Amino acid sequence: MQFNSLDAFLNARPPEFTKGPSAMIFAEDEVEIDSTLRHHHKAGFKSVILLAPPSFRIARDVQPWTTRVDYDLNRGDRIEEAVTRAANIAVGAWLYYCYNAEYLLHPFCEHRTVGEMLTFHGEERRDAMLTYVVDLYAGDLDQAPNAVALDDAWLDKSGYYALARKDPGNHGYPKERQLDFYGGLKWRFEEHVPPDRRRIDRISLFRARQGLRMNPDFTFNDEEYNTYACKWHNNLTATVCSFRAAKALKRNPGSTYEIDTFRWHNSAPFDWTSSQLLKLGLMEPGQWF
Structure with a gap:
């Protein structure tokens, strides 16, 4: 259609x-x-x-x-x-x-569908799910000049961090259960990335409703949608494995000639499994067993 x-x-x-x-x-x-x-x-x-x-x-x-x-x-x-x-x-x-060139992986996705996960998430009275955008990149840029290679994908196994999300409407105090997450290529090559595009958190999964509005920074006008967990316990999170930053850095004339490789001492081959992402702390299973 x-x-x-x-x-x-x-x-x-x-x-x-x-x-x-x-x-x-x-x-x-x-x-x-x-x-x-x-x-x-x-x-x-x-x-x-x-x-x-x-x-x-x-x-x-x-x-x-x-x-x-x-x-x-x-x-x-x-x-x-x-x-x-x-x-x-x-x-x-x-x-x-x-x-x-972005791929959603959720905890135990090898055996459980996204529909099953969202049913469980909804039963925990959650209407949105935080996802981390984890940068993928080709291991050999000579073989993959656009930095995209599904069979030779790498990711950073460390270098991720979070900062309090300040509320400009409340004297800059931190917002409840909200954080700004950083890491990956946007952190390592931040001189080539505008400050307002360096975050790696998105609310990629959400329950639709009337009046809901998505903002340009990937947040929503309902503050509860932007939280990483409920008030009672940790909730599920998922990962969007993305070649988007690598593509942009190699396409941009201001950065492409300064990057011979994206690999560094904290790079690891990506095996396309949720278990690898769970072990690296790049997604959270919450109560999802």
Whole structure:
């Protein structure tokens, strides 16, 4: 199914999307679109939506279960507008969003679907889930000049930290159960990354409702959605494993010639398992057994 605009898609209110859980994949370029779609379909999302320019091609095997929406982030369309408007037509459904060449992994995802996880999360009276965007990068930039290599992916095994999220409306005091998280390539190469784009936390999974609005910094207008856990105990978190920062650093003329490799002494091969991310502390199982 294909829609020639976001308006057309929202007006159609596809039943599988409004029921959820649904994944919205925003394509900035044509790198690994197909693998991104396949990964999230396999994860258990009932509806997978590709928001991309009509010129971007996808493989035949993903076409039957992918809904296409013409949407061009490179020509002024904004991800926060699409997510906000989608949340207002899929009330009660769980939604997820990411960019191409980004892959959601959650605790025990090898054996449990994203739908099972979200059912459990909702039973804990949570309507949103914190995700950490963990940077992936190719181990050999000579073989992968765009820094993307699924079969030779690496990640940082340390160097992550959190700072209190200050509330400008309350004299700069820290917000309750909210933190700003940093690390990965945006930390190691921060001189090439604007300060407002260095955080690695997103609320990538959330329950849609009327009046919910996503902000440009990946937070929501409901402060409870932005918390990492409830007041009673730790909750589940998940990880978005992303080549996006590596791609940008190699594409940017101001940084590409200064980077011969992304690997350093704290790099490790990524094995594409949730157990590796759990051991590194890059996701939290909470009460999810």
